[in-house]
Amino acid sequence: MLKSKQAPARLTPIKPGTWAYTAKRLKESWPWYLMMLPALIYLIIFEYGPMYGLLMAFQRYSPTKGILGSKWVGLKHFIRFLKYPFFGKMIRNTLNITLLSLCTFPCSIIFALFLNEITQTKFKKFAQMISYMPHFLSEVVVVSLVLLLLDLHHGPVNNMIEAFGGERYYFMGDPEIFPTIYVLQGLWQGLGWGAILYISALSAVPTEQIEAARIDGASRFQVMWHINLPTILPTIMITFIMRIGSLLSLGYTKLLLFQNPLNHEVIQTISMYVYQTGLGGGGDFSYATAIGLFNSVINLTLLLTFNWLSKKLTEVSLF
Amino acid sequence: MSNNTLVKKKKKHGMWHGTTPGDKVFLCIVYGTIILICLACIYPLYLTIIASVSEPNDVFNGKVNILPSGFTLEAYTHVFQNQRIWMGYGNSLFYTIVGTMFNLFLTIPTAYALSKKRMYGRSFLTTLFLITMYFGGGLIPTYILFRNMGLIDTRWILIINGGMSVYNIVVTRTYFQNNIPETLFEAARIDGAGEFLVFFKLVLPLSAPIIAVMTLYYAVGHWGSWFSASIYTFDPDLQPLQLVLRGILLKSEDMTDLTDPELLAEAQRQARRALVMKYSVVFIASAPMLIAYPFVQKHFVKGVMVGSLKG
Numbered sequence: 001m002l003k004s005k006q007a008p009a010r011l012t013p014i015k016p017g018t019w020a021y022t023a024k025r026l027k028e029s030w031p032w033y034l035m036m037l038p039a040l041i042y043l044i045i046f047e048y049g050p051m052y053g054l055l056m057a058f059q060r061y062s063p064t065k066g067i068l069g070s071k072w073v074g075l076k077h078f079i080r081f082l083k084y085p086f087f088g089k090m091i092r093n094t095l096n097i098t099l100l101s102l103c104t105f106p107c108s109i110i111f112a113l114f115l116n117e118i119t120q121t122k123f124k125k126f127a128q129m130i131s132y133m134p135h136f137l138s139e140v141v142v143v144s145l146v147l148l149l150l151d152l153h154h155g156p157v158n159n160m161i162e163a164f165g166g167e168r169y170y171f172m173g174d175p176e177i178f179p180t181i182y183v184l185q186g187l188w189q190g191l192g193w194g195a196i197l198y199i200s201a202l203s204a205v206p207t208e209q210i211e212a213a214r215i216d217g218a219s220r221f222q223v224m225w226h227i228n229l230p231t232i233l234p235t236i237m238i239t240f241i242m243r244i245g246s247l248l249s250l251g252y253t254k255l256l257l258f259q260n261p262l263n264h265e266v267i268q269t270i271s272m273y274v275y276q277t278g279l280g281g282g283g284d285f286s287y288a289t290a291i292g293l294f295n296s297v298i299n300l301t302l303l304l305t306f307n308w309l310s311k312k313l314t315e316v317s318l319f
Numbered sequence: 320m321s322n323n324t325l326v327k328k329k330k331k332h333g334m335w336h337g338t339t340p341g342d343k344v345f346l347c348i349v350y351g352t353i354i355l356i357c358l359a360c361i362y363p364l365y366l367t368i369i370a371s372v373s374e375p376n377d378v379f380n381g382k383v384n385i386l387p388s389g390f391t392l393e394a395y396t397h398v399f400q401n402q403r404i405w406m407g408y409g410n411s412l413f414y415t416i417v418g419t420m421f422n423l424f425l426t427i428p429t430a431y432a433l434s435k436k437r438m439y440g441r442s443f444l445t446t447l448f449l450i451t452m453y454f455g456g457g458l459i460p461t462y463i464l465f466r467n468m469g470l471i472d473t474r475w476i477l478i479i480n481g482g483m484s485v486y487n488i489v490v491t492r493t494y495f496q497n498n499i500p501e502t503l504f505e506a507a508r509i510d511g512a513g514e515f516l517v518f519f520k521l522v523l524p525l526s527a528p529i530i531a532v533m534t535l536y537y538a539v540g541h542w543g544s545w546f547s548a549s550i551y552t553f554d555p556d557l558q559p560l561q562l563v564l565r566g567i568l569l570k571s572e573d574m575t576d577l578t579d580p581e582l583l584a585e586a587q588r589q590a591r592r593a594l595v596m597k598y599s600v601v602f603i604a605s606a607p608m609l610i611a612y613p614f615v616q617k618h619f620v621k622g623v624m625v626g627s628l629k630g
Contacts, residue, residue: 025439031514032432033438035518039429039448043447046482049460051454056463111356114352129612130357132616132620136612138542138543138545139543140569141543144568147569153379154380156383158381159381159382188363191360220342221342289460292458319449
């Protein structure tokens with residue numbers, strides 16, 4: 001109210017686009033600049049600083065000479081990486097896990113839709129609390145839990161298998177099923193938490209519409225399928241774009257914790273390779289940086305492509 | 320708001336009232352699925368608790384799966400005698416408290432500034448922040464930067480690294496945009512209050528919920544982090560709890576394959592204790608979170624909801 005009366009009166013004498021206007025706006029804005037100054041300094045040093053460091057991907061980087069003094073080698077490291085015999089294998093390993101994990105994408109949606117059907121508030125709250133909890137456990141604890149549960153000699157899973165007459169199985173020693181184990185632990189940790197977005201989107205479903213449908217004889221399932229699901233479709237789309245866009249970016253910290261001599265072959269992904277060549281004994285900074293840059297450019301391209309596609313097809317997009 | 324409608328609906332219809340057989344089957348599937356999911360979520364933690372206080376022999380022989388067997392706190396006494404765990408606990412507390420304070424110092428004022436539509440260059444500055452969400456220097460250049468700054472193997476690197484999350488800034492900014500009415504600022508401005516006064520006296524008291532959410536997000540992140548410590552610090556005295564745990568839980572070797580019968584007996588006794596100790600260590604590591612969780616849970620959820628609104 002006040003704004004509409006006062007602001008134009010103050011602003012009309014100075015036209016936008018003039019120096020005087022800019023100066024006035026700057027004068028008004030300086031407290032806000034000051035507030036964000038620490039974060040801006042941090043951003044430039046610790047976020048943009050490493051981006052400058054990416055230049056070493058095109059150099060034979062020597063720590064003593066620094067980026068300004070090191071020799072430029074062009075795309076040598078990138079070509080070396082593309083010719084690396086395990087290049088294809090690493091991409092396949094990554095996709096193996098991320099595509100399998102994409103199959104679990106509907107789980108959180110189903111969980112949210114089902115939770116929405118529950119009318120006892122207390123039970124609903126309780127179920128939400130229990131299902132969000134795994135999200136807050138640390139990586140080390142989650143991986144330890146997986147190993148303890150699947151332990152060959154003492155783990156409950158094998159105890160059960162034996163109790164039902166089966167034979168104990170060394171799950172962590174079988175590289176074939178490692179992707180499944182990895183995806184399942186991810187699902188376990190993220191199922192409930194991933195549902196929050198959908199649960200909050202579901203609160204936007206108009207109750208009158210549901211009641212009208214119920215009076216017309218729609219079953220609960222039909223209401224869920226034809227009213228609730230379409231309401232949260234934009235949310236689903238956004239989450240899906242994110243997932244597709246990150247198909248080739250698989251975190252490696254959890255993989256590092258799962259690493260054992262037997263699964264080495266299947267957990268070798270691009271980001272693991274960056275870690276190994278750069279820090280895990282390799283020490284080849286330039287080559288590792290080149291691989292990392294290659295990986296993040298691909299990831300960004302994927303994300304932008306799917307964002308664009310989604311904008312075209314469904315008018316839903318991240319940015 | 321939604322609570323009220325739910326309660327009303329319940330009173331009006333009741334759960335089973337007016338439902339067809341098809342609806343009943345559907346509801347059974349719904350309840351069954353949710354109960355199963357809850358059981359699956361709780362079981363590993365339940366097992367951790369019962370196994371950590373059960374008789375080591377029984378845990379070792381696979382008898383503790385659903386119910387505890389015997390009761391002993393032996394494992395916990397052993398774990399508490401371990402100096403490295405105490406040290407890790409202390410370090411993690413330090414990193415979590417100081418780190419979170421640093422995070423908030425960078426996040427809250429920035430988010431407020433970026434929420435000001437009248438700030439000159441707002442969209443440019445916002446973009447400057449947003450870019451880093453999708454593209455960054457990556458592992459090696461960051462490592463080299465820290466090394467060149469002489470921060471490797473100091474406490475401070477674990478505070479500085481991950482000093483802010485742009486995603487959290489965006490969430491906080493959205494909160495400010497949607498929850499503090501513009502008329503309030505206008506009133507303050509007419510009263511002649513400066514921007515800093517407005518921020519400290521008006522905005523901060525009104526943003527307790529989002530500060531709580533951010534504190535929790537950052538604190539959980541610090542508490543669970545282990546990777547930065549593993550690459551940036553070498554001094555064992557600087558290790559956070561998670562790194563100590565990794566040493567105990569994931570790197571210890573299985574000793575049951577020894578062939579010498581004398582060694583085997585001793586090794587088995589140790590292995591039995593080690594197994595139960597693993598469970599107790601997992602519990603101790605998660606205990607602070609598990610204790611706080613029921614009280615702060617609703618704040619976390621609120622944070623996700625705020626973040627889901629695009630600003």
